[in-house]
Amino acid sequence: MEVFPSPLESAKFIADNSKDVSVDEEGVRRVAESLFDKALTAEFGLEGWKSLHELNPQSASKEAVAWVFLVDTLNFSFWSEREEQKYLVKYKGKTYSGYWSLCAAVNRALDDGIPITSAPYFATVTLDQVKHIFRSDTEVSIPLIEERHRVLNESGTVLLEKFGGSFLTCIKMSNGSAQKLLHLIVENFPSYRDEAVYEKKRVSFYKRAQILVADTWSVLEGKGDGCFEDISSLTIFADYRIPQVLVHLKAMKYSEELMKKLREGTIFQSGDKEEVEIRGCSIWCCALICKHLLELYEKKGQDMRDKINAVLLDYYLWDYAREHREEMKDIPFHQVRSIYY
Numbered sequence: 001m002e003v004f005p006s007p008l009e010s011a012k013f014i015a016d017n018s019k020d021v022s023v024d025e026e027g028v029r030r031v032a033e034s035l036f037d038k039a040l041t042a043e044f045g046l047e048g049w050k051s052l053h054e055l056n057p058q059s060a061s062k063e064a065v066a067w068v069f070l071v072d073t074l075n076f077s078f079w080s081e082r083e084e085q086k087y088l089v090k091y092k093g094k095t096y097s098g099y100w101s102l103c104a105a106v107n108r109a110l111d112d113g114i115p116i117t118s119a120p121y122f123a124t125v126t127l128d129q130v131k132h133i134f135r136s137d138t139e140v141s142i143p144l145i146e147e148r149h150r151v152l153n154e155s156g157t158v159l160l161e162k163f164g165g166s167f168l169t170c171i172k173m174s175n176g177s178a179q180k181l182l183h184l185i186v187e188n189f190p191s192y193r194d195e196a197v198y199e200k201k202r203v204s205f206y207k208r209a210q211i212l213v214a215d216t217w218s219v220l221e222g223k224g225d226g227c228f229e230d231i232s233s234l235t236i237f238a239d240y241r242i243p244q245v246l247v248h249l250k251a252m253k254y255s256e257e258l259m260k261k262l263r264e265g266t267i268f269q270s271g272d273k274e275e276v277e278i279r280g281c282s283i284w285c286c287a288l289i290c291k292h293l294l295e296l297y298e299k300k301g302q303d304m305r306d307k308i309n310a311v312l313l314d315y316y317l318w319d320y321a322r323e324h325r326e327e328m329k330d331i332p333f334h335q336v337r338s339i340y341y
């Protein structure tokens with residue numbers, strides 16, 4: 001059995017050695033306090049995954065699980081070099097950008113009778129078919145279209161060869177363990193192996209693998225095959241929006257030098273020191289926010305461990321970032337073209 005570095009241990013190691021990114025303890029405390037009342041609302045709960053997002057599947061069927069697997073296999077790199085020229089998809093009268101444009105394109109294909117979520121289809125889908133399915137309603141195409149085609153064929157082939165063509169089989173093999181499912185995903189689907197080397201040590205983030213476990217938990221409403229007793233062992237998902245919102249909320253800080261590079265629009269490479277520090281410190285910062293939030297409730301005699309975890313904190317912060325895009329525009333996000341997030 002291969003050894004996988006733990007994203008949480010990786011994050012602590014990165015945060016302890018980071019030069020250009022730091023977690024602000026006082027800021028973390030303030031964010032935890034500001035979330036105290038929120039933690040009890042529907043916005044923070046597992047139900048929000050369906051009730052707040054019309055493009056997400058509303059059922060807990062095998063087809064809904066297949067939808068989650070397909071979307072999280074393609075859940076990466078939606079940012080555009082110029083804000084005014086973006087990939088957009090119109091669906092049922094609404095125009096969607098970023099991650100939601102991916103979901104809109106998938107739902108549009110399904111409505112057109114294209115079985116995009118079925119493994120025999122996406123294992124052999126052609127590049128031209130992928131270009132048609134993810135066609136844009138602007139001049140700007142979806143980024144990394146060739147890589148998307150490659151990971152679709154790769155993931156579909158693995159699903160067919162190892163799991164009878166169904167991700168639900170993979171979920172059942174995890175026997176209700178989030179960590180087991182995480183390892184099955186990283187072990188069998190190469191495009192999910194989101195790792196780096198930092199200060200000569202192998203570190204992991206497993207952003208798409210962890211969000212796939214989390215979205216599986218959400219779409220199955222934490223019940224049946226989706227009841228993971230260790231769901232709280234997952235970390236937040238180190239994308240390019242969570243770091244932005246943590247800096248905006250002053251729970252995390254960038255050095256002057258890094259801020260200058262970000263403001264100049266530097267394109268980093270996957271695995272660069274700055275990128276690893278941004279992602280690792282984001283995971284560690286959110287682990288501390290969760291810890292403080294649980295302690296605040298403990299002081300009031302309330303054990304909130306089944307209502308507060310990194311998954312729900314992540315979903316809340318990610319939705320917050322989308323709703324506060326305007327206020328956050330002076331905080332740059334780090335630009336990397338990568339299939340990992």
Ligand SMILES: Nc1nc2c(c(CN[C@H]3C=C[C@H](O)[C@@H]3O)cn2[C@@H]2O[C@H](COP(=O)(O)O)[C@@H](O)[C@H]2O)c(=O)[nH]1
Nearest residue numbers: 049075076077078098099237239240241242315318341
């Ligand atoms: N940390 C974290 N990263 C997330 C998500 C999601 C979608 N999850 C939604 C689905 C159900 C839940 O209720 C969530 O609302 C996408 N991403 C990442 O964001 C980036 C896209 O950003 P923008 O360009 O602004 O759309 C890109 O790296 C993408 O991989 C999340 O939840 N957490």
